[in-house]
Amino acid sequence: MYIEDKLLFNEIRNRNLKVYEALFCTYYPQLIRFANRFILDLQECEDIVQNLFVYFWENTEKINLDISLKNYFFQSVKNRCLNNLRDHQIRDRHNLLYTEALFDQVDHEDLYDPDIFIQIKEAIASMPKQMAEVFKLKYVECKRINEIAQLNNISENTVKTQLLRAKNKMRKILLETTSIKFLL
Numbered sequence: 001m002y003i004e005d006k007l008l009f010n011e012i013r014n015r016n017l018k019v020y021e022a023l024f025c026t027y028y029p030q031l032i033r034f035a036n037r038f039i040l041d042l043q044e045c046e047d048i049v050q051n052l053f054v055y056f057w058e059n060t061e062k063i064n065l066d067i068s069l070k071n072y073f074f075q076s077v078k079n080r081c082l083n084n085l086r087d088h089q090i091r092d093r094h095n096l097l098y099t100e101a102l103f104d105q106v107d108h109e110d111l112y113d114p115d116i117f118i119q120i121k122e123a124i125a126s127m128p129k130q131m132a133e134v135f136k137l138k139y140v141e142c143k144r145i146n147e148i149a150q151l152n153n154i155s156e157n158t159v160k161t162q163l164l165r166a167k168n169k170m171r172k173i174l175l176e177t178t179s180i181k182f183l184l
Helices: 003-013 017-038 042-058 069-105 114-125 129-139 145-152 156-177
Strands: none
Touching (some): 003 017, 129 145, 129 156
16 A cells, blocks of 8 residues: 555544545546446446445544555445445345236236337337347346347346346336336
């Protein structure tokens, strides 16, 4: 670790708010852009970076810093983004299981609304070709991410990115045009 970083870190440990604010102003925009590579939601990126800085301020005594401050911030944001993606995947899986359970408990005739299915088809049709294909494979044909990646000769990360963008687009379209809030 650089001497400058040691001095800055010691100032933070001594509760020097000016140094903390300077670090925040220096790294915050860079960390938001970095987080946006993983999480394609600007609000979530801002929350992740802000939570990191709160944690950093509140837990300086617990932090054993043996790398530069810049490396510490970027590594911490990366780890928090990966944890966020993992948590979203778990939540999505639970939401899907919950929705399937609801469908199993009620009469499907009562749920069928042709207007909604038309809007879903139109929303899928408005997506770029690869995004629509990935979305259909995942949510219509119930394929796994690795299967979708193999079928389309793309990486699993590309599949995840396409699914996230497709879900966000679908959510936006359906919330604007229907009263459905449970589907996605």
